[in-house]
Every structure is written in structure tokens, then in C-alpha cells.
Amino acid sequence: xxxxxENTFSVPFGPQHPALKExxxxxxxxxxxxxxxxxxxxxxxxxxxxxxxxxRTYTQGLYLVERICGICAMAHQLCYVNxxxxxxxxxxxxxxxxxxxxxxELERIHSHLLWVGVAGHEVGWDTLFMYAWRDRExxxxxxxxxxxxxxxxxxxxxxxxxxxxxxxxISRIRKxxxxxxxxxxxxxxxxxxxxxxxxxxxxxxxxxxxxxxxLCAVGPxxxxxxxxxxxxxxxxxxxxxETPFDVITYDGCDVASRVLVRVDEILExxxxxxxxxxxxxxxxxxxxxxxxVPAGENVSMVEAPRGEDIHYLKSNGTDKPERYKVxxxxxxxxxxxxAMIKGGYIADIPIVLAAIDPCMSCTDRMTFTEVNSAKSWQxxxxxxxxxxxxWRGK
Numbered sequence: 001x002x003x004x005x006e007n008t009f010s011v012p013f014g015p016q017h018p019a020l021k022e023x024x025x026x027x028x029x030x031x032x033x034x035x036x037x038x039x040x041x042x043x044x045x046x047x048x049x050x051x052x053x054x055x056r057t058y059t060q061g062l063y064l065v066e067r068i069c070g071i072c073a074m075a076h077q078l079c080y081v082n083x084x085x086x087x088x089x090x091x092x093x094x095x096x097x098x099x100x101x102x103x104x105e106l107e108r109i110h111s112h113l114l115w116v117g118v119a120g121h122e123v124g125w126d127t128l129f130m131y132a133w134r135d136r137e138x139x140x141x142x143x144x145x146x147x148x149x150x151x152x153x154x155x156x157x158x159x160x161x162x163x164x165x166x167x168x169x170i171s172r173i174r175k176x177x178x179x180x181x182x183x184x185x186x187x188x189x190x191x192x193x194x195x196x197x198x199x200x201x202x203x204x205x206x207x208x209x210x211x212x213x214x215l216c217a218v219g220p221x222x223x224x225x226x227x228x229x230x231x232x233x234x235x236x237x238x239x240x241x242e243t244p245f246d247v248i249t250y251d252g253c254d255v256a257s258r259v260l261v262r263v264d265e266i267l268e269x270x271x272x273x274x275x276x277x278x279x280x281x282x283x284x285x286x287x288x289x290x291x292x293v294p295a296g297e298n299v300s301m302v303e304a305p306r307g308e309d310i311h312y313l314k315s316n317g318t319d320k321p322e323r324y325k326v327x328x329x330x331x332x333x334x335x336x337x338x339a340m341i342k343g344g345y346i347a348d349i350p351i352v353l354a355a356i357d358p359c360m361s362c363t364d365r366m367t368f369t370e371v372n373s374a375k376s377w378q379x380x381x382x383x384x385x386x387x388x389x390x391w392r393g394k
Contacts, residue, residue, distance in 0.1 A: 007032050011346070015044045019122075019350040022360035026353075030346055038341050040334055045360050053324035058084055058158060058293060061321065068326060069362040070151045071114065074107040075304035076311075076326070076362070081156045082237055082300040083313040087293050088158075094239075094281045096160035101239040102173070102276050103147065103155050104302075105269040109180065110139040111305030112262040112269075115357045116187065119259055122351045123200040128187075135183045138176045145169055160286025170277050177270045184266045191259060201256035205340040205352035208253055217336040218329045219307020220265065221356045223249045224257035231303035242279070245272050255355045291319045304329055306357050328362035 008031045015023035023044040029037035049068055053061050065080040066073040078100055085092060113136040120128030140150045146169050147153035147162075155161055165173075191197060207217065212225035222229055230247045232240040248264040250257035295317040302309050307329030314323040333356040340352050 008036065013349065019353075022358075024358075024360050026349075028341070028346070028349070033345050033347070035341050035344055035346060035349070038338050040338065042334070042360075047361070050324055050326060053321050055320070057291070057319045058321065059291075061324070062156065062158070063154060066152050066154065068328065069359050071111050071359065072107070072304045072306065072309070072328075072362065073152050074104050074155065075302050075309050076328075077154075077156045078104060078238070079300050079302045079304075079309050079311040081158050082302070083298050083311050084158050084293055085289075086298045086300060087296050087313065087315055088289055089294075090159065090287065090289060092160045092287060093284045095164075095283045096285045097239045098276050098280050099161045099165060099285065100156065101243065102165070102273055102280075103143070103153060103161075104238065105272050105276075106139055106143055106146070106173075107153075108269045108305045109266050110136055110143065111357070112266050113139065115262060115354075116259065118354055118357075119201075119255075119351065120197065122354045123197055125194070125196040128191075128194075128197070131183075132187070135180060138180055142173055142176050145172060157286055159289045160284070162286075164285050165280065170280070173273065173277060177273055181267065181270050184263060184270070188260075188263050188267070191263065192256075197259070198256060200348070200351060201254065201259060202252070203254055203256075204344065204348050205255045205258075205355055206253050207336055207340050209251075211339050212253075212336060215335040215339060216332050217307075218332045219304070220258055220261045221307065221333050221336060223247065224261045225253045226251040229308075231301050231308050235301055237300075237302060239276060243272050243275050255351055258355045292317060293319070293321075306330060306359065307332065326362070328359065330356065330359045330362060333358070 008029060011028045011030050013026040013028055014020050015025045025041040025044065027039045027041070028035050049064065052064055056064060061080065062077060065076050068076045113132050117129040117132035117136070120126065120132065143153060144150045146165060147155040155163065207221070207225050209225045209227055212222050212227055217225070218229075226249050228247045228249050231237075232245070233247055245268050248261050248268060250260050252260075293315045295315050297312070297314045299310065299312050301311075309329055310327040312323070312325040312327075313321055316322040337353065337356060337358075340355070341349060344352060
């Protein structure tokens with residue numbers, strides 16, 4: 001590498017590093033304490049999920065798709081069932097649409113509270129971490145109450161939802177939302193005044209609006225740069241076409257704005273939940289559908305907690321998909337991370353990386369490419385298994 005100055009050198013970061021919760025590799029070029037370039041290398045937790053869909057029926061895919069990401073389990077599963085139901089060309093019961101919206105917003109609150117705690121931890125403010133994760137337990141208890149599970153909910157089925165909401169569940173959700181609204185308003189008032197966070201967040205990891213658009217940033221990362229985009233508003237699904245809410249934006253374009261966007265989005269999610277519970281329609285929660293799916297292609301999108309989640313489905317008319325592809329929000333945000341880090345300090349790397357709320361597991365994918373040609377290919381599940389056994393000497 002050609003040096004920019006005598007103080008310029010490369011610093012590897014990962015795949016194993018105390019600041020990384022999941023393995024990934026970053027190579028930073030630094031000049032003194034400043035980062036002048038970054039190369040991001042993905043692929044350390046690739047699990048072959050897309051290929052695994054081809055060997056499973058659409059019903060079995062329901063449980064595989066949740067495991068793309070535990071924190072966005074509902075978002076991925078909702079995107080999946082929207083895809084399948086679009087090819088079957090079926091309209092699910094309206095009550096099921098509302099229940100899906102309720103579970104999706106509970107998951108968003110859970111994800112944002114988790115991230116607010118992690119943001120505090122990354123800058124050494126562990127009191128915020130403990131407070132936010134304590135309040136997060138309220139949401140996890142409600143998820144367990146309504147779906148039977150705290151993390152992987154399995155609440156959707158093709159044609160509706162598995163479980164209905166009882167009057168007792170609705171009452172407990174409302175009680176939980178009242179408590180979380182009080183706690184979130186406390187965070188909203190406290191965070192901008194807390195020097196521990198603001199000194200490490202204001203003006204750090206700047207992503208200008210034009211860069212955010214050009215680099216295809218999504219979710220809170222995009223909205224913290226002042227761009228008002230949200231799939232729930234722009235391309236509504238489930239009950240979002242009937243549910244009033246505001247798309248939260250801040251124009252600070254920095255880590256501080258990404259914190260405040262998520263805090264305000266928690267309050268918006270509480271508003272959505274209260275509206276959905278108040279207007280929950282009566283009627284069935286699912287319809288019976290055939291095992292096979294008509295041949296065709298479809299793309300579906302949902303607004304996951306981290307941003308725009310895109311799924312592509314190609315069906316050949318059998319009970320298993322011919323191709324399934326996932327573009328998770330973290331993958332969309334990686335180019336923007338490079339722009340945020342360049343020009344910043346080495347000490348700011350952990351909080352800038354954390355600011356997009358990265359999920360390595362739902363990001364990673366891989367293909368084989370010959371260096372001296374344009375040829376590329378993927379292995380089947382059996383080929384990958386045979387290679388694994390050979391490599392391990394079994």
C-alpha cells in the first residue's frame with residue numbers, strides 16, 4: 001500500500017476483537033489517530049441459509065427464515081409469508097394483519113431498546129445499558145405472552161397467524177406500553193443532556209444526506225441523516241395502511257441523531273400498538289392454503305428494526321422454492337459505514353460500527369469466483385457438506 005505519510009499504516013480489526021459481538025474483518029488505514037480508509041471483508045458467519053430454503057417446503061421455511069436473525073425474526077418471517085401469499089394470490093383475514101403489526105412493533109421496541117443499551121455500553125455508560133435492558137424485559141415478557149417465545153416467535157403462518165390475542169393479553173400489552181412510554185420519555189429527556197454519550201456521539205460518524213442516498217443507507221441510519229423513508233409508509237403491508245404514525249427523522253447526520261431516532265421510534269411504535277389494539281377487527285386469524293405455490297416470482301419488503309428488508313422468491317410450482325434470496329438491512333448499510341468512519345478517530349470506530357446496529361449473521365453470503373476469469377458459482381448443500389467433512393478429515 002502506498003503510504004500517505006510516514007505515519008500511515010494498516011490496522012486490522014477483527015474477525016475476533018473485544019469490540020465485535022460477531023466476527024467480521026475490517027482493515028483500517030490510519031494516519032496518526034485518524035482513519036483515512038477502510039476495507040470491509042464479509043463472510044465469517046456464512047451459514048448457507050438461502051441454499052437451505054431450496055431443500056425445505058414452504059412450511060419448513062417458516063422456521064428457517066426466523067433464524068436469519070434472532071432480533072429481526074418477526075420481520076424476516078413476515079417478509080417471507082408476504083412473498084408466498086402474493087404468489088398464491090390470497091387475502092388473509094384483517095385480524096391477522098393487525099396481529100402481525102402488533103408483534104412487529106413489539107419486536108421493533110425490543111430491538112431499539114437493546115441497541116440503546118449497547119450504544120451506552122460502547123461509550124462506557126453502562127448505567128444506560130442496564131436501564132435499557134431492564135426495560136427490554138417488559139417487551140420480551142409480552143412477546144412470550146402473545147407468541148409463546150421471547151426471541152424466535154413463530155407467530156406467522158402462511159395464510160395468517162398461529163395464535164389469537166385474548167382480552168387478557170391486550171390488557172397486559174396496554175399496561176406494558178404505558179410503562180415503556182414513561183421510561184422512553186425519560187430517556188428522551190436525559191440522553192441529550194448526558195455528556196458521557198453526547199461527547200462521544202455529536203459530530204461523530206457523520207453521514208451527509210446526499211451520501212446516505214448515494215450509498216443506499218436504510219432504516220434509522222438513513223433517517224438520522226434527514227431522509228424520510230420508511231417501507232411502512234412508502235409501501236404499506238399488514239395494517240400499516242390504516243395505522244397513523246410519523247416517520248422520525250433528525251438532521252444531525254451523526255451517531256447522536258441515530259440514538260435519538262431510535263428513541264423516538266420507540267414512542268411511535270407505542271402509538272401504533274395502542275391504535276392497533278384499539279381497532280383490532282374481529283374474525284378469523286388464518287385461512288387454509290394449498291401446499292404448493294404457483295410458479296412465478298415475487299419481491300416483498302418490510303421495515304425491519306434496522307431498516308428495509310428485501311426478500312426475493314422464485315417458485316417452480318412445487319411445494320419447495322426454486323430460489324430464495326434475502327437482502328438484509330445491514331448489508332445495505334455497510335457502504336455507508338465506510339463513509340462514516342473515514343476522517344474519524346480510531347477511538348470512535350466501535351461506536352460508529354455499532355451505530356447501524358449491525359447483524360453479521362443476516363449479512364453474510366458467499367460465492368466462488370475464479371481470479372483470472374468472470375466465472376462464479378455456488379455449491380449445493382450436499383457439496384458444501386462433503387467439502388466440510390473432507391476438510392475436517394472425516
